[in-house]
Amino acid sequence: MTSHVRLSRRSLLGLTAATAAGAVLGGCGDDDSGGKSGSTKKIRWWHIANTDPMLSAWAQMARQFEATHPGVKFEITPLENEAFKTKLTTVIQAGDPPDIFHTWGGGVLFQQADAGMVKDITADVGGWRDTLIPTALNAYTKDGKTYASAVDTGMVGFWYNKELFQRAGVSAPPATWAEYLDAVRKLKAAKITPIALAGKEKWPGHYYWAYLAMRVAGLDALQQAAVDKNFNTPDFIAAGDRLAELVALQPFQAGFLAAGYSSADGQAATVGNGKAAMELMGQWAPVVERDNSAGKKGLGAKLGFFPFPAVDGGKGKITDAFGGGGGFAVGKDAPPEAVEFLKFIAQPENARIEAKTAGVLPVVTAAQDAVTDPNLKLVGETMVNSTGFQLYLDQAYAPAVGQQVNDSVAELLAGKASPQKVVQDITTAAKQG
Known part of the structure; x- marks a missing residue:
């Protein structure tokens, strides 16, 4: 990934x-x-x-x-x-x-x-x-x-702009998915772009589905799916449903589907220049944000970090990490x-x-x-x-399966695939492999 x-x-x-x-x-x-x-x-x-x-x-x-x-x-x-x-x-x-x-x-x-x-x-x-x-x-x-x-x-987690959160009335990092969606709504109401995403490169998008699958189905289920070559289960569909909830809020920056990660107007630069409130990214994020921001200054003390939230009723633990x-x-x-x-x-x-x-x-x-x-x-x-701990899915799985995860999640983020189609296509790739 x-x-x-x-x-x-x-x-x-x-x-x-x-x-x-x-x-x-x-x-x-x-x-x-x-x-x-x-x-x-x-x-x-x-x-x-x-x-x-x-x-x-x-x-x-x-x-x-x-x-x-x-x-x-x-x-x-x-x-x-x-x-x-x-x-x-x-x-x-x-x-x-x-x-x-x-x-x-x-x-x-x-x-x-x-x-x-x-x-x-x-x-x-x-x-x-x-x-x-x-x-x-x-x-x-x-x-x-x-x-x-x-x-x-x-590990991957949310890097966020404390100043923009405060301006939108988000008093603390969200601990649950419901709280996260509420934070997105507050940011949009304050006319702040909630999330920067490099849709063109696909791998950053797969982080969302992977983490939601971990939180909804549990870490063991995500690992067992690769062994069974079957991702077409209610829990994995539910993970896609949760991601679809986020997509419906239109939380990403304008033109995110064509945005790169480290390009001049890409995901890292958008956060580093204060034009979006957060990104879901690995431990390298602060350095890349800084290096791609105006004057190579980044957010400095305004930057914060919080783990991916828990999902109410999910089988996974908020203390399970992905990266x-x-x-x-x-x-x-x-x-x-x-x-x-x-x-x-x-x-x-x-x-x-x-x-x-x-x-x-x-x-x-x-x-x-x-x-x-x-x-x-x-x-x-x-x-x-x-x-x-779960390794990036596009590396943990066989190459064809990992690529299908990236491709299918990208289609969901673009509104071109349903949660059901995502798991069906990944399962097909796993069985063919």
Whole structure:
């Protein structure tokens, strides 16, 4: 789903700029051996931090590693999130994965592992597993085998403008779905756009249906549906009904169906410039809002965070969290130094750089002291107190199913699909897969 400069889910800018950046960072020599022959071992590294400051920070870590590993040269390709997924799919299908590449784990990673495209690094990651938070590798591990090392973690929740809430008479963050809808009505009555949404990119929209499914049906039901290949149940239809209630209020900014996430007039900029009261987004939201706002100032102290509300009568708990983080997988033909580099960036001093620079929650226990932002700390505390966790559905499920979730929810948000059709189409995709 990711969807920072955020490493956990999504990234910024476009393919043209990213490709140009990749060309600049890729000038590491002409040997194309990939570590198979010759004195130079080229490591092709694809990541989604395609804007500064993290773009330069990753490049600096690569140079430091090269300095202590003679003969190793990095060819770095930074890509925007959607361009990354498209390009990675192409090279994976061609049997030529990068040596190191970003992953959100889950069904997508496991399908790549089943195809023999990534290395089993269980034994290797054991060398630094104990330095990570307990749940760090869950999204990257299946049947006791680990296929990627975690870098950061987090959860999705509502980021809101305290000043706009106050102006609309919303005295406190809503704790129930009924209260949430009432807050939306109050904001509209005050002529304030309640929610910013990047409808064009689809993944931000799926957050709403996923969370409502968790709150109405319960976390176990959402996970079991993937096993049973059946989402056509009363509870999942009810989750769509709740989302349809929100859509009926017309809460999103004008033109949201054509809006991107991190474009000049996209979701993050709309919130960061104070033109919408809130967005449902991951822990990277404050950084992206700031970087895409006028003067790169963002909301500052006016920004607040609250968990996705409970649904009255629902089986799920408000303390169940939804989200994920980012990690790096190692391609099947990568040289041993690729795995060594993953250990290198997991050192506390490097994890602190990412936490401070990218505004993310590190998975390295010793780097937790690098988190100073009050809202990010609140996200971390919410995760610590969570009773369950669900990975982004477009990553947790098999790729075809995850894509259908995104597509179907987008149609519901656009008023083109009923809650019943959403679950029918997702079920069809699951059974065909």
